Amino acid sequence: MDKPLFYTPKQSRKRRGFALIITLSVLAVVIALTAILMGYMDSVRRDASYTKALVQGNIYFADLKQMLQTQFKKNRKPLYTQLYQTTIPLTTASGKFSMLLHCYPLANGVNMNWLGYESDRAMTLQYETAQMVLEKLSTKYRLKDPNRLEEMLLEVIGKSEKGVHEVAFKRMRQKNGILSFADFQQLIERYRFEADDANVLRIPWRDYFVFLPRSKAKSIKSRQKESVIDGDYISAELLSLLFDLDINMVKESWVPSEGALKEFLSEVGEGGAYQKALFAQSFLNESGCEVSYGYGGEQFMFQFIDSKKEVKNFEFYGKQ
Secondary structure (H helix, E strand, O other), X not given: OOOOOOOOHHHHHHHHHHHHHHHHHHHHHHHHHXXXXXXXXXXXXXXXXXXXXXXXXXXXXXXXXXXXXXXXXXXXXXXXXXXXXXXXXXXXXXXOOEEEEEEEEOOOOEEHHHHHHOOOHHHHHHHHHHHHHHHHHHHHOOOOOHHHHHHHHHHHHOOOOOOOOOHHHHHHHHOOOOOOHHHHHHHHHHHHHHHOOHHHHHOOHHHOEEOOOOOOOOOHHHHHHHOOEOHHHOOHHHHHHHOOOOHHHHHHHOOOOOOHHHHHHHHOXXXXXXXXXXXXOXXXXXXXXXXXXXXXXXXXXXXXXXXXXXEEEEEEEEEO
């Protein structure tokens, strides 16, 4: 049968309908690809902004490091005494760049790693203090298996080989204990699941403990000097626990500042309980700092530590 010379109206409608379907399909693909491309471009812009902010943070860190190691090379005490109590704004002469600097003491609690001093007779006071605080918190918050928690702590501090299999915990032992709250949280999560004990998450650990390496000094006097608490800046919670004081009274009266601990204990009649060997008798150069700054219309933050006049451990927090 011969093909018609011309399409009938019905055939024409079918042809247009088919073409329309193709056009809509292509359009849908184009729209989808455009959306993906736009999303990719936004991601690239965000990454570029993040990278530029990170670079700017590194520049700020380098400037602060230089300032601390030149203008405050010999005496950091006046600066940190102020920074512990308030946040200081820093601005360039042009006003183009500005940042907020706040610092906090790193040694204002019981060092969790003191639990590793059990066999060191010179550090008996430090060991017993850490043990006592841990036991009181375990009782107060009704931990199901406090002995297992202590075993796990000793594993990562490096005083026990029992049960250590995870790479992360082996790494902690190699670097002389638990050196950050993030490390400690890993251990807490491990204990929580092993002992099925959610009570461990209720303990405000940061109010009582800090995480600094144990002293590597060979002489007894040097170890004792480095293994002290910055008592003038301890929390009300730790002050209450160490000296068996009513927490409500302490919260109402305690104001952390230089020379505050001795004066406070004398006023409440606990001066005799103060043990000089446990608390710093002069300014401790163990400080952590947080810096927030604006870049590209957004706020970013980084932190660093100043330990024994060594400014180090830059850590970028990203957008806030």
